Amino acid sequence: MFFSTVFFVQLITALLGTLGFAVLFRVRTKHLALAGACGIFTWLLYYTVIFLGGSLFLAAFVASAVATVFAECCARWRHAPAPVFLVPGTIPIVPGGALYYTMRYLLIGDFSLFAEYLMQALLVGIGIGGGIVAISVAVSLLPKKKQA
Amino acid sequence: MNVQTTNSIAVGESTAELILRLALDVGEGMLKNGGEVSRVENTVARICRAWGADHVEVFSIISVINASVHMPNGTRSTQMRRIHATGTDMYKLELLNALSRDICEHKIAPEEVDARIGQIKRARAYHPYTAIPASAVAASAFAVFFGGGLSEALVALFIGALFGVIDLFATGRINDLAKTLVSAFVAGLLSSVAALLLGGADSGIIMIGTIMLLVPGVAFGTALRDLLCGDLIAGGLKTMQAILASLMIAFGYLLSMAVMGGAL
Known part of the structure; x- marks a missing residue:
């Protein structure tokens, strides 16, 4: 089921988490709404791709690529650097859970589970980085005007 | 002159x-x-x-x-x-x-x-003290995000606020890695104490929520971006930073486990 309880709980907490991080990163109040929207989009895409049966890597890649497009558009619209929206916006898909289990199984000494969660964390991390890079490269190929 | x-x-x-x-x-x-x-x-x-x-x-x-x-x-x-x-x-x-x-x-x-x-x-967009409620909200939101209930959310709220305080007093005074180590130790200790006291609370969920504040997720993302864009030295240094920060989190958590006698 797409619209499960988990969906709504994660939707709201992803927004709250993104906003909390946005304030920690000192995103000014007039950009908070867009930074929050970026977080929601990122998480929504990640959730949808996984729901449709995509891999963690694909989900992270698609979500962060779309988040980068969104952030670049916001940057041009609001005359602010793209990281203002992108950095808080990718927070909801940061693999905190996978990293915790990686660490936990390392400490317990269960190396097969350790390797599994480490791979998960790395795949999501590389997916996020790859998505951002793919779009950043595309943006840098666009006709040059001035810095955003 | x-x-x-x-x-x-x-x-x-x-x-x-x-x-x-x-x-x-x-x-x-x-x-x-x-x-x-x-x-x-x-x-x-x-x-x-x-x-x-x-x-x-x-x-x-x-x-x-x-x-x-x-x-x-x-x-x-x-x-x-x-x-x-x-x-x-x-x-x-x-x-x-x-x-x-x-x-x-x-x-x-x-x-x-x-x-x-x-x-x-x-210039500043927010008063420095806003870091305390902001990290409290973020930690408790992610505790619920990763499957926590009310008790996990409340404990994460408290630990998140504590991170905000640590951040205010430590930034610029102690090394960032040491700060991460101390924060992870405090989080590990408090989440397992809370799990013991509250009975039903899951210390793992609390840890995941609070760890989101320490995890170098963004740093790792930008490191990778730098590497793939050809800024090899900057990207390599950032990767090292992210790996060290992750090790510090693991080490702080390990210390808290040792103190609690494996009561996790």
């Missing part, structure tokens, strides 16, 4: 020295507040060219900016900046970006730049 000391522009500073110093001030501010290395390099080069430089070379990594500039009048200058303590302040980054844009569009003369940079250094 009548030496003016009140003027911010140093006596005897050549054109090349002046414009490079100002361009580096902007670049340094960006790097200190979380700007990407490529942004810093582009900004410094663009500012120098906007002020008429013939030739600019900029090389930056996360802790150093090196730059060299040649002016048409024959003056030249090479300067470097060592950058300590970096944080993320998107408000300052935005203001510096706007300043750079104003310089490149010739809306502001070199003489006015010192004053603008001074203003930006003092």
Whole structure:
């Protein structure tokens, strides 16, 4: 089921988490709404791709690529650097859970589970980085005007 | 000899020295507040060219900016900046970006730049204490996000607030890695104590929520981005930073486990 309880709980907490991080990163109040929207989009895409049966890597890649497009558009619209929206916006898909289990199984000494969660964390991390890079490269190929 | 000391522009500073110093001030501010290395390099080069430089070379990594500039009048200058303590302040980054844009569009003369940079250094979007509620909300939101209930959310709220306090007092005083270690230790200790006291609370979920505040997820993302864009040295250094931060989290958690006697 797409619209499960988990969906709504994660939707709201992803927004709250993104906003909390946005304030920690000192995103000014007039950009908070867009930074929050970026977080929601990122998480929504990640959730949808996984729901449709995509891999963690694909989900992270698609979500962060779309988040980068969104952030670049916001940057041009609001005359602010793209990281203002992108950095808080990718927070909801940061693999905190996978990293915790990686660490936990390392400490317990269960190396097969350790390797599994480490791979998960790395795949999501590389997916996020790859998505951002793919779009950043595309943006840098666009006709040059001035810095955003 | 009548030496003016009140003027911010140093006596005897050549054109090349002046414009490079100002361009580096902007670049340094960006790097200190979380700007990407490529942004810093582009900004410094663009500012120098906007002020008429013939030739600019900029090389930056996360802790150093090196730059060299040649002016048409024959003056030249090479300067470097060592950058300590970096944080993320998107408000300052935005203001510096706007300043750079104003310089490149010739809306502001070199003489006015010192004053603008001074203003930006003092500017703040939020009171420093807002870090406490912000990290409390973020930690408890992610505890629920990763499957926690009310008790996990409340404990994470408390630990998140504590992270905010640690952050306020530690930033600039102790090494960032040491701060991560202490935070992870505190989080591990408090979440297992809370799990013991509250019975039903899951210490793992609380840890995951609070760990989101420590995890170098963003750092790892930007490191990878730098690597793939060809900034190999900056990217490599950031990767090392992210790996070390992860190890510190694991180590802090391990210590808390040792103290609690494996009661997790």
